[in-house]
Amino acid sequence: MGFFSRLKEGLQKTHSKLVHEIKRIVTLSPKLTSESAEDLEEVLLGADLGVAMTEQIMIAVKKSYETQGSKGVDVFGVARGEIEKALGSEVIGLKFQPSGLTVISIVGVNGTGKTTTSAKLAYWLTTQKKVVQLAACDTFRAAAIEQLKIWGERLNVPVTAGEYGADPASVAHDALSAAAARHANVVIVDTAGRLHTKSNLMKELQKVHRVMDRQLSGAPHETLLVLDATTGMNALTQAREFHKSVPLTGLVVTKLDGTSKGGMVVAIQRELGLPIKFIGVGEQPDDLQPFNPKEFAAALFPDA
Numbered sequence: 013m014g015f016f017s018r019l020k021e022g023l024q025k026t027h028s029k030l031v032h033e034i035k036r037i038v039t040l041s042p043k044l045t046s047e048s049a050e051d052l053e054e055v056l057l058g059a060d061l062g063v064a065m066t067e068q069i070m071i072a073v074k075k076s077y078e079t080q081g082s083k084g085v086d087v088f089g090v091a092r093g094e095i096e097k098a099l100g101s102e103v104i105g106l107k108f109q110p111s112g113l114t115v116i117s118i119v120g121v122n123g124t125g126k127t128t129t130s131a132k133l134a135y136w137l138t139t140q141k142k143v144v145q146l147a148a149c150d151t152f153r154a155a156a157i158e159q160l161k162i163w164g165e166r167l168n169v170p171v172t173a174g175e176y177g178a179d180p181a182s183v184a185h186d187a188l189s190a191a192a193a194r195h196a197n198v199v200i201v202d203t204a205g206r207l208h209t210k211s212n213l214m215k216e217l218q219k220v221h222r223v224m225d226r227q228l229s230g231a232p233h234e235t236l237l238v239l240d241a242t243t244g245m246n247a248l249t250q251a252r253e254f255h256k257s258v259p260l261t262g263l264v265v266t267k268l269d270g271t272s273k274g275g276m277v278v279a280i281q282r283e284l285g286l287p288i289k290f291i292g293v294g295e296q297p298d299d300l301q302p303f304n305p306k307e308f309a310a311a312l313f314p315d316a
Contacts, residue, residue: 019268020311022293026274027312030059034087044077044085052087059272060244062279069094092313095278099305104262104287106234108198113191115199115224117232119217119258121250122205124240125266127156129292130202131163132300133264136290138167139298142197147187148173149180149220150204160202167297170194180204180216181223188227201232214257221258236289238264239280244273248280255284262289264300269293274312277303 020027033055041048049070056066069091076085108114118130127150134144146164150156154176164171172187174180184201191199203220206213224231237260239247247265254260263286265277281288288303 018293018299019291019307020314022269023274023311025270025272026059026268027314029272030055030313031088033058038087044074049074056091056275059275060279061275062245062248062283065095065098065275065278065282068098088313088315092309095309095312096306098278098282099309101306103302103304104289105302106289107261109230109233113188113199113228113231114197114233115188115201115228115231116234116236117201117203117221117224117258118236118238118264119203119254119260120205120238121207124205124238125292126150126205126238127159127163127202128295129238129264129266129290129300130200131160131167131169132292132297133290134163134169134200135167135297136300136302137198137200138169143195144169145187145191145194145196145199146171147184147199147201149183149187149201151176151178151180151183152204156202156204181220184220184224185227188224188231214254217258234261234289235259236262236264237286238266239276241265241268241274241276242271244271244276245279247276248283251280251284251286255286260286262287264288264290264292265303266292266300277308278312 037048037051053066053070056069072090072094073087076090118126120126134146137144146160146169148157148160148171151174157173161171172190174183187199221232235258237251237254265288268274268291277288290300291303292300
């Protein structure tokens with residue numbers, strides 16, 4: 013099964029709800045009345061598309077009804093077109109250093125799937141012929157170190173790890189040294205989950221980044237925030253706060269296969285202006301793939 017098919021399958025909960033509700037509204041009210049417009053707006057907000065994106069779609073839908081009449085309006089096509097406009101058509105990939113190491117820091121709150129994302133990203137990079145090193149810098153959760161080591165063995169990717177409770181900055185330092193020694197292309201740093209409201213933990217993350225920058229100028233070159241799609245618009249607050257503490261270069265949205273709130277992908281990219289670089293729709297290593305805005309819009313609003 014290709015990734016687009018898996019994406020459609022993963023977004024089943026979101027688009028099934030959208031399709032069912034929109035069809036119900038359009039069938040009950042062929043003309044766009046103030047009541048049916050309100051119902052449609054509610055459905056779009058319920059999918060966590062966000063206020064700004066919902067307003068943009070509603071303006072376009074109303075305009076279509078005015079110019080084409082009720083029989084000629086494809087609400088799904090209009091919504092899909094507006095989402096494509098908002099997200100852009102470009103797939104924004106990782107920025108690799110022209111020579112030497114590229115360091116990618118994986119950050120986020122507890123439970124978003126950072127360790128699994130780090131491993132899946134390592135797998136994807138190996139398919140792109142990159143030599144990868146993993147760094148187990150979540151030293152507060154003993155299971156995270158073991159989990160990354162198991163993934164490393166499974167993927168045949170070396171893992172630099174310290175003891176439980178070790179200084180994460182020291183582990184990051186060792187990982188960069190090990191990667192340089194084996195002429196690796198990419199280091200993926202799996203950091204500890206931390207609440208964006210805990211300033212001491214955010215300061216510790218800043219320290220990890222400072223240590224890497226001293227060792228290798230500009231590191232980390234990518235800082236990717238992992239967001240759990242099932243949290244819906246709460247993820248927007250997390251992203252804003254993390255971005256204040258450590259400059260983010262992109263987002264990774266996981267667990268899209270378990271939510272009816274897939275629209276949050278659109279809302280977050282639109283409101284923060286941060287590119288979504290990868291999305292995850294399952295548990296397998298290849299279920300994390302680069303974010304393709306056009307495919308996402310088509311999966312979210314399929315042809316009716």
